[in-house]
Amino acid sequence: MDRLFENLVMGVLAFLALYFLFGAIFGVFFHWRGIHRIDAGVAGSGILFRVLITPGIMAFWPWLAIRWQRAAAGLELAIDPEHTVSQKGLRRLHGLAWKALAVAIPLTVGVALWTRAKPLPDQPLPGKFSQSIAPVSH
Secondary structure: OHHHHHHHHHHHHHHHHHHHHHHHHHHHHHHHHHHHHHEHHHOOOOHHHHHHHHHHHHHOHHHHHHHHHHHHOOOOOOEOHHHOOOHHHHHHHHHHHHHHHHHHHHHHHHHHHHHOOOOOOOOOOOHHHHOOOOOOOO
8 A cells, every 4th residue: 555655646746747848848948939829918027027937937837838829820919018907906915915925934834833743752753763862971
């Protein structure tokens, strides 16, 4: 049973590695040729914006490939830059997201630390620290 579970985990990890490898390759070509066909509002965007959206491109590459193909065939219109969200609106939304993350991350870490299992004082620590260490006398 353990071997089956191990093979399943290794298969899932291999699939994810290939998926994100294809996503990285797609991302290079998408940044180079395809992003403007899907959203004309990215014209003139800087390198920081491109770096910021690259993980999303790698994660959603099949969907973006379909949208790119449909836009190239004329079946789907690119988003008009006049109908995009304003910079002020985006900055307000990003500010709210940062504030939410500033609360959620420490709260999650705090709850995780508070609810973790604590070893009993007379039990050794798991792993390589399980050997008893003699106290050092001075």
